[in-house]
Amino acid sequence: MRRETVLNYLTGGAATRWDLVVIGGGATGLGCAVDAAARGLRVLLLEAHDFAKGTSSRSTKLVHGGVRYLKQGNISLVIEALHERGRLCRNANHLVRHLSFIVPSYHWWEGPFYGIGLKMYDQLAGKLGLKPSRWLGRDETLRHLPNLETDGLLGGVEYYDGQFDDARLAISLMQTIFDHDGLALNYCPVVELVKENGIVAGVRGRCAETGVEFTSHAKAVINATGVFCDAVRKLDEPAAPAMVAPSQGVHLVVPREFLPGASAVMIPHTDDGRVLFAVPWHDRVILGTTDTPVPQAELEPRALPEEIGFIFHNAERYLARQPGPGDVLSVYAGLRPLVRAPSGDGHNTAALSRDHTIVVSPSGLLTITGGKWTTYRRMAQDAVEHAMQVAGLEHRACVTETLPVHGALPEAPAIEGEQGWNVYGSDTPAVAALAAGESALKEKLHPTLPFVAAEVVWAARNEMARTVEDVLARRTRALLLGARASVDCAPKVAALLARELGRDAAWQKKQIAEYTELAKGYVLPK
Ligand SMILES: Cc1cc2nc3c(=O)[nH]c(=O)nc-3n(C[C@H](O)[C@H](O)[C@H](O)COP(=O)(O)OP(=O)(O)OC[C@H]3O[C@@H](n4cnc5c(N)ncnc54)[C@H](O)[C@@H]3O)c2cc1C
Numbered sequence: 001m002r003r004e005t006v007l008n009y010l011t012g013g014a015a016t017r018w019d020l021v022v023i024g025g026g027a028t029g030l031g032c033a034v035d036a037a038a039r040g041l042r043v044l045l046l047e048a049h050d051f052a053k054g055t056s057s058r059s060t061k062l063v064h065g066g067v068r069y070l071k072q073g074n075i076s077l078v079i080e081a082l083h084e085r086g087r088l089c090r091n092a093n094h095l096v097r098h099l100s101f102i103v104p105s106y107h108w109w110e111g112p113f114y115g116i117g118l119k120m121y122d123q124l125a126g127k128l129g130l131k132p133s134r135w136l137g138r139d140e141t142l143r144h145l146p147n148l149e150t151d152g153l154l155g156g157v158e159y160y161d162g163q164f165d166d167a168r169l170a171i172s173l174m175q176t177i178f179d180h181d182g183l184a185l186n187y188c189p190v191v192e193l194v195k196e197n198g199i200v201a202g203v204r205g206r207c208a209e210t211g212v213e214f215t216s217h218a219k220a221v222i223n224a225t226g227v228f229c230d231a232v233r234k235l236d237e238p239a240a241p242a243m244v245a246p247s248q249g250v251h252l253v254v255p256r257e258f259l260p261g262a263s264a265v266m267i268p269h270t271d272d273g274r275v276l277f278a279v280p281w282h283d284r285v286i287l288g289t290t291d292t293p294v295p296q297a298e299l300e301p302r303a304l305p306e307e308i309g310f311i312f313h314n315a316e317r318y319l320a321r322q323p324g325p326g327d328v329l330s331v332y333a334g335l336r337p338l339v340r341a342p343s344g345d346g347h348n349t350a351a352l353s354r355d356h357t358i359v360v361s362p363s364g365l366l367t368i369t370g371g372k373w374t375t376y377r378r379m380a381q382d383a384v385e386h387a388m389q390v391a392g393l394e395h396r397a398c399v400t401e402t403l404p405v406h407g408a409l410p411e412a413p414a415i416e417g418e419q420g421w422n423v424y425g426s427d428t429p430a431v432a433a434l435a436a437g438e439s440a441l442k443e444k445l446h447p448t449l450p451f452v453a454a455e456v457v458w459a460a461r462n463e464m465a466r467t468v469e470d471v472l473a474r475r476t477r478a479l480l481l482g483a484r485a486s487v488d489c490a491p492k493v494a495a496l497l498a499r500e501l502g503r504d505a506a507w508q509k510k511q512i513a514e515y516t517e518l519a520k521g522y523v524l525p526k
Pocket residue numbers: 023024025026027028029046047048049050051052053054055056057058059060061062063064188189190191224225226227228232247248249250289290333334335336337369370371372373374375
């Protein structure tokens with residue numbers, strides 16, 4: 001799994017013809033590569049930056065059917081997502097937990113209205129359902145959510161959904177690709193599509209660290225680059241029309257004291273008819289999100305003041321003790337790759353499809369986009385089925401419905417409520433052994449963050465971490481749990497990484513400066 005080994009293999013002139021090359025290492029691309037590798041196909045995945053650097057590390061962290069889509073009457077989307085929720089709880093049991101959500105009720109009609117809707121949600125999950133929803137009286141609602149606004153509170157409806165650590169799941173999927181003899185490489189953008197007789201027959205990749213370029217031939221190429229998919233489509237056909245309308249969603253992370261107790265809050269109808277969540281996550285609380293059309297895809301999108309105002313305003317209406325700007329530990333934004341309606345102008349993104357779309361160009365480039373993290377497995381199954389047809393490959397059955405993701409624990413019960421996370425799953429003893437082997441590696445990176453130095457070394461050796469940002473943003477979640485605190489960790493992380501990757505003092509200095517600059521974008525100005 002060492003990056004150098006993979007790169008040497010790719011640049012060393014080995015005459016490999018892959019069955020499939022996947023462009024993009026977010027949820028969709030990683031899912032496609034896992035699906036293909038597990039079917040026994042020869043697959044290579046190339047990611048331009050780090051795995052999950054794009055939207056896939058910036059979600060609300062819910063594994064859900066989407067109560068909101070139920071309200072919109074999109075029943076088939078909800079059923080599919082609920083089934084995928086059940087499968088993911090089982091196949092990645094180290095990274096997904098069952099979480100209680102409460103819809104607070106302040107009007108007489110809300111209890112029966114949401115109660116009936118959520119009973120339907122339970123039913124649609126079928127055999128893969130979690131605990132059933134139920135009505136809670138006022139006192140019980142407050143026992144679950146002690147900081148809920150009491151004025152006018154009648155009670156609440158409790159239902160269950162899944163919650164996960166998105167970037168950690170991405171890393172586990174990347175490891176699963178290797179477990180099934182596929183290859184994946186980060187910091188390696190695809191800069192050109194290789195064609196034979198007008199048909200896509202491979203890609204040209206460029207190592208972002210060394211500038212070395214190489215060609216990888218393939219029978220089929222999947223473009224799974226999320227909000228960036230139109231740029232890759234233009235490598236194929238310069239005149240290809242835009243397929244995606246990016247929609248920004250923002251989250252604020254605040255201390256746990258603003259949502260003590262084991263439940264999350266789901267506000268089904270904000271001022272302007274959206275859904276807002278307050279969700280406990282890694283001993284913090286995530287508040288969000290928004291749905292703002294943006295003109296173009298950015299790698300580091302930034303929250304707009306009105307989005308931050310919207311979240312504060314709506315949280316204030318439901319929380320007795322309200323967070324202010326000084327309480328915000330981190331603010332992060334992500335871009336939804338919503339598929340444009342054929343005549344859409346991208347202005348009303350809330351109305352665009354949340355389903356996934358597959359398009360095959362005349363030259364055979366397969367683009368898959370849309371969907372959500374929860375349904376990544378199903379999206380991958382569809383994309384690989386199409387790709388096998390495009391490539392004229394002999395059909396092989398999909399096996400991911402029951403395939404454990406790297407780190408999943410055999411027969412482990414679902415993580416529930418207040419139980420801690422187990423992000424390394426079956427690798428936990430190995431990470432602990434690393435810490436036990438050197439006393440400096442047992443040290444915490446920061447007094448307010450739960451991470452220890454051994455995790456940095458583990459990330460460099462086993463998770464293809466290359467930069468301080470890789471470690472603080474996606475191998476650990478320090479950037480989201482405390483942006484300022486994470487900056488304090490940067491020198492320690494840079495030194496540990498330099499030791500592992502053979503880098504010098506100048507590299508460390510540059511890494512610290514780059515990370516400090518990046519983290520500024522996650523700090524809310526006072
Ligand atoms: C605010 C928000 C909240 C969300 N919350 C949830 C949630 O709670 N639950 C849920 O199920 N879903 C949620 N989603 C949806 C989910 O996060 C996305 O659907 C999913 O992450 C998209 O993954 P992706 O792989 O398609 O795109 P991305 O994660 O963006 O991955 C695309 C990758 O392609 C790479 N790339 C681009 N160009 C190239 C190139 N030339 N060569 C190689 N690589 C390239 C990029 O670097 C990037 O890493 C949310 C989305 C948003 C925006």
